[in-house]
Amino acid sequence: MVFITEDMIKQFQTLMAEIDEPLKKTFQNVHQGYPTEAMMRFLKAREGNVSKAHTMLIDCLNWRIQNDIDNMLAKPIIPTDLYRGLRDSHLIGMSGYSKEGLPVIAIGVGLSTFDKASIHYYVQSHIQMNEYRDRVILPSASKKFGRHISTCIKVLDMTGLKLSALNHIKLLTVISTIDDLNYPEKTDTYYIVNAPYIFSACWKVVRPLLQERTRKKIQVLSGSGRDELLKIMDYASLPHFCKKEGSGSARYSGNGTVDDCFSLDHSFHQQLYNYTKEQAKLVEADAPIKQGSFHVDFPEPNPEDSNIAHSIETEFQRLGNQNGLSSSLRDIKINAD
Known part of the structure; x- marks a missing residue:
C-alpha cells in the first residue's frame, strides 16, 4: 500500500499552481473545495509517483474540457421513456x-442487459x-455527517450472470476505463453478493x-x-437484493413495499433526473431541451484492463466449451466485436 507523504503533496501542489486557468476551473468541479484530497487520489492511483499522477490529472482535466463534462448534469436524457429504458x-x-x-451504490451486474439504447x-x-455523486451527493453527505466524505461503497449483485455477459465486455471496459482515468479512488470497498459459479470461476x-x-x-x-x-x-440502506437472508436477488423488501433502487421511480433517480x-x-434559458445522446470520447483502455477483459473472455469460452456451448460463444464474440 502506497503511503502519500507531505513532500509528494507539496511537489504536486507546485505543479498544479502552474496550470492554465481553464484547467483550474474544471479542477474545481473535481475537488469540490478539497484540492489536496483530490491530488491524493491521483497519487494513490499512480502509486505515489508525482510526475505520473500529475500527468494523469492533467489528462483528466483536458478530457473534461474537450467533452464538456462540467455541463454534463445539464444534459438530461429525454424523453423519459428512453431514460426509463436505460434504468431498466x-x-x-x-x-x-x-x-x-x-x-x-448498488449495481445489478448479472441482470443488466444494456439493450435499450446506444453505447x-x-x-x-x-x-x-x-x-451527481461527486458534486451533489458527497458534499451533502459531508455536511450531514460533519466530516469530509469523498468515497462511496459499491455492492455488486451477480444474480443472473450468464455466458452472454460477453456481449457487454466492450461497454463495461469503456465505463471502467473512464472511471479509472478520471474518477480514481472514489470507491472505498466493492462487495460482491449473490455470486454464481460462473463468477467464482472467473474470479x-x-x-x-x-x-x-x-x-x-x-x-x-456469502449469499x-x-x-x-x-x-x-x-437495514434501510441495504440494497433490495440483499434483504433476503439467503442467496438470490430480492425485488421487494420484507414489509412488502417496493424499494427497488434501480428503478427510475426510486427517490434517488427521481432527484437525479429532475x-x-x-x-x-438554467443553461438553455428559454430554449427547448435538446434530444439525442451526448457523445464522449472513449479513452483507450489500460493494458491491465485489456488483459483482464481477455482473461474473462477466455475463461467464459472455457466454461462454454465444458457445457457444449462453443458455437453460441462464437456468436457472442462476433456480436461483441
Whole structure:
C-alpha cells in the first residue's frame, strides 16, 4: 500500500499552481473545495509517483474540457421513456448510506442487459451519475455527517450472470476505463453478493491480475451478504437484493413495499433526473431541451484492463466449451466485436 507523504503533496501542489486557468476551473468541479484530497487520489492511483499522477490529472482535466463534462448534469436524457429504458437495462442506483456516511451504490451486474439504447447513452448516463455523486451527493453527505466524505461503497449483485455477459465486455471496459482515468479512488470497498459459479470461476482467474490496492478493496460475500453488510449499514440502506437472508436477488423488501433502487421511480433517480432537467433550463434559458445522446470520447483502455477483459473472455469460452456451448460463444464474440 502506497503511503502519500507531505513532500509528494507539496511537489504536486507546485505543479498544479502552474496550470492554465481553464484547467483550474474544471479542477474545481473535481475537488469540490478539497484540492489536496483530490491530488491524493491521483497519487494513490499512480502509486505515489508525482510526475505520473500529475500527468494523469492533467489528462483528466483536458478530457473534461474537450467533452464538456462540467455541463454534463445539464444534459438530461429525454424523453423519459428512453431514460426509463436505460434504468431498466443498466441496473444501478443508490440505496442509502453506511454508518460512516459513505453513499451505498448498488449495481445489478448479472441482470443488466444494456439493450435499450446506444453505447453513448449508457456512457452519458454513467458519467452523469458520477458527476451527481461527486458534486451533489458527497458534499451533502459531508455536511450531514460533519466530516469530509469523498468515497462511496459499491455492492455488486451477480444474480443472473450468464455466458452472454460477453456481449457487454466492450461497454463495461469503456465505463471502467473512464472511471479509472478520471474518477480514481472514489470507491472505498466493492462487495460482491449473490455470486454464481460462473463468477467464482472467473474470479479465480482475474484476482491475481488485479493491482494489490484494487484487490484489497474487493470482498466476495456469502449469499446475499445481508449479515455482513448489516455490520456497516442499517437495514434501510441495504440494497433490495440483499434483504433476503439467503442467496438470490430480492425485488421487494420484507414489509412488502417496493424499494427497488434501480428503478427510475426510486427517490434517488427521481432527484437525479429532475436535477439534470432543472440544470438544463438554467443553461438553455428559454430554449427547448435538446434530444439525442451526448457523445464522449472513449479513452483507450489500460493494458491491465485489456488483459483482464481477455482473461474473462477466455475463461467464459472455457466454461462454454465444458457445457457444449462453443458455437453460441462464437456468436457472442462476433456480436461483441
